[in-house]
Amino acid sequence: MISMTDIEIANSVKMEEIGKIAKKLDIDESDLELYGRYKAKVNLDSNSLKKKGKLVLVTAINPTPAGEGKTTISIGLADALSRRGVKTALALREPSLGPVFGVKGGAAGGGWAQVVPMEDINLHFTGDLHAITAANNLIAALLDNSIMQGNPLNIDPRTITWKRCMDMNDRQLRAIISGLGGKSNGTPREDGFQITAASEIMATCCLASSMADLKERLARLILARTYDGKLVKLSDIKGVGAVAILLKDAIKPNLVQTLEKTPAFVHLGPFANIAHGCNSVIATKTALSLADVVVTEAGFGADLGAEKFIDIKCRLSGLSPDAIVLVASVRALKYHGGVKKEELGEENVEALIKGLKNLEKHIENIKGVWKRPVTVAINHFTLDTQAETAAIKDFCNAKGINVSFADVWAKGGEGGLELADSVISLLKNDSEPVSFTYSDDITLKAKLESVAKKIYGASAVEFAPGVITKLKKAEEEGYGSYPVCIAKTQYSLSDDQKKLGRPEGFTLHIRDVRVSAGAGFLVAYAGDIMTMPGLSKVPAANGMDISDSGTITGLF
């Protein structure tokens, strides 16, 4: 049992100076830009990175609202691999301030499987999110200024799709009217803010492979249309250079460490619904050029996170996961078997077995569609019973699927050794390259149908009025070869969060689509996706404090 909070555990462990952590990966001190003693940006030439290691993707079944602990498992697995003598590095997303102050729970792992310095990582870190916020908002200011200053590009203010952003849970800014107060204050129009992690700049930086590539992506960002319907891009308002300047450090990966001193690249973090939900391509490639095994994760369940990791990140960057860890929990499986949230603490093997259908579908996708070796990791929670855990193991054994019990939250790397051994055995076999869910050359509509049917298990896809026209227009305007990024609930394989387990015979509803030209994908909305969260009735911020000498409490 752990009676310490995450921050108490983090503070109880003495960190290594980051230069020593970098040495484990043979990074030269001169390639480090220090941010204090325990954080550094790694300044390698992104064009000259040679892949050396194997890539392990950690994903999960459809989660409960409390999450499945993918980050914690990723960190514990990496520490366990290090304990087994494998030269390992992590590649993880970095947290956003919104959730930190909104709900209790950061994105730096938990218990004895954390990346540190956790306070810094969960707060301003090396300023990447602030830089993205500034870059995003400079674009908005330049766009509105162009309209204000005589509107030489003939921009129609009603067509502006570029939103401002803020790294905060602030629902008051979701829908606003800006530009009020007279002629000198801009042009009145409907407007709104997103949280920074949901911004297209975040996705764009994550997928950029170098400064040159970033500038090309920035140039093609779509901001609005002219009164005669032509696209207005960032290059049209001459903002590419200035925005790239603001992002020059943000695209360099950050190096930190786990509590057990495993090197960890923690770099950028886009949403996993309207974007692709994983850390930067540059961080993953940097890690792969230095370590023998790189453990990375993708947001939400495998239907969202792993699908986008493969069909977007791998497709656009040439990466391929050599093995996949599918995280499941007793809690979530019971939830999929129909148990109410309040009763998840009670043993219920029958419901759990019913819920295994959800796990089964994800295994089929990983092995059948993407052709990846997979191991299931049972993430241990305190109230799980032996009978419940055994039921999961029996199920996997019967199907010939590797399965391991992992208790890294309570035990750190020690609790992940069984999983590490399973991963090591999977990595011994050279795997064939990843298969994508669909090929580049089919229509955007066919791509959406392909994901819906093959991955989600839908029997049909329904498009809202106008969506088919928008898809055709996107193809006409040159975006037909893009992969698709479907935004839907993470709680179900379907677009209805109440359909748990393995829903069948359902129709997926595509309500709207939008080209993210900087990122290089087409976003399709299967549901109301909130891109600016709100604070809860009692925000986590209310319980936080810092002493006069600087000791933080209540952060986690």
Place this chain on the structure above:
Amino acid sequence: MISMTDIEIANSVKMEEIGKIAKKLDIDESDLELYGRYKAKVNLDSNSLKKKGKLVLVTAINPTPAGEGKTTISIGLADALSRRGVKTALALREPSLGPVFGVKGGAAGGGWAQVVPMEDINLHFTGDLHAITAANNLIAALLDNSIMQGNPLNIDPRTITWKRCMDMNDRQLRAIISGLGGKSNGTPREDGFQITAASEIMATCCLASSMADLKERLARLILARTYDGKLVKLSDIKGVGAVAILLKDAIKPNLVQTLEKTPAFVHLGPFANIAHGCNSVIATKTALSLADVVVTEAGFGADLGAEKFIDIKCRLSGLSPDAIVLVASVRALKYHGGVKKEELGEENVEALIKGLKNLEKHIENIKGVWKRPVTVAINHFTLDTQAETAAIKDFCNAKGINVSFADVWAKGGEGGLELADSVISLLKNDSEPVSFTYSDDITLKAKLESVAKKIYGASAVEFAPGVITKLKKAEEEGYGSYPVCIAKTQYSLSDDQKKLGRPEGFTLHIRDVRVSAGAGFLVAYAGDIMTMPGLSKVPAANGMDISDSGTITGLF
């Protein structure tokens, strides 16, 4: 003649590692938190700082729209003092991104008198402004969330005075309606953004002497009123701890260097109209505990910057300037003598002599009201003639005022030696403590009248309807002992920017007042003060670029 741009000059000089710069002030490496090789936060216990050095304040006559070059003179003076063997440190404000992308001109000096690394200082630096933005906006989100979640404090949304902020020139956000789109999106209300430098959090951080003091100041921030008229403070919405956590690093001073390797504390930068316009108290006190002479500056002309430096910063912190440098330029004096902007490049001794009235009034204030030793620095601009410079010297000599010619933009510290010698001679005499313009115990109205009459030279003060009532209410609510912070145009001693020279017999109009309880002063608005600038027709951002290998052009 200089044919290089500021950024080219900055890049042509090899910097010292910041650890070596710190050694010049006997700062131990263990007290530095490095941000890359050339920037560090200095982590001294702010409660244990002992004053060791003498403080030199650089201020100016009322400027032309192009500015008088106070920062450049401050840097050149510090370098000249270093050349004379004096252990010198600078204490300067840090720049805001808004002006960087808006107009050509940063806040890191110019020519051969710059602080470096200028790109970093002018961009994200060590993240202080981003932290202030986040802290400010967390308060706004917590406040609106409290109203959203049943409004237990009975807050009247129409009375909210706390604005969100952004470090950007973005006029589109000056006046907005937020909270639109239905019940789940907050409460519709009139709202608006300020630029971060204009936020009360900026002023509050600047005046805080320690984390304990910061928390006390944050607790008393005024956000709104209840429906029955009571003040709603940050402590009421339980936000003090979380906001202080966001600011924990931002209140630590940043150490960088000049091109000539003089240590420079560049830390925080509030507006000089609605706030007090100088760097943090912690940075000034840190510098004074380490160096024998500290050169600092205050924004705009001496009527705004020096007055607030003395009546606000010195009063609240116990600091006192041992000498004042009053920067004047041939250009500005001709401007005060009635020459049009377009003709300032032509010799006009007659107009210049007429304009000396402006200089005269500032000298009278410094010597007569504040009882400070003063030296006038003539900041050389390329087109100035010898006859013009001689006229200023003659004027000062006739009045028995020290005067020096300074050409630090073209020559660095070498061009500031005459000024340095003048300052050294002033500092030889122990000066009496500074005299304030008014005492704490007179009414707020009397304080405003005192500044208007004694410093600006007004013959009367007119208060808009309701202002007197607000002043009385502020006194009833416990803010009567606060100093006052008058926001007015920087171009004139009066509140009318067209009244150049030394206006007399004018009435100052106070349109509104507002208590800044975190900063600890009463803001009085003598004119329309823009707290969110806009971008110009051709923003500086349009001309910026960064090469694939990271070389920045067009930043300055």
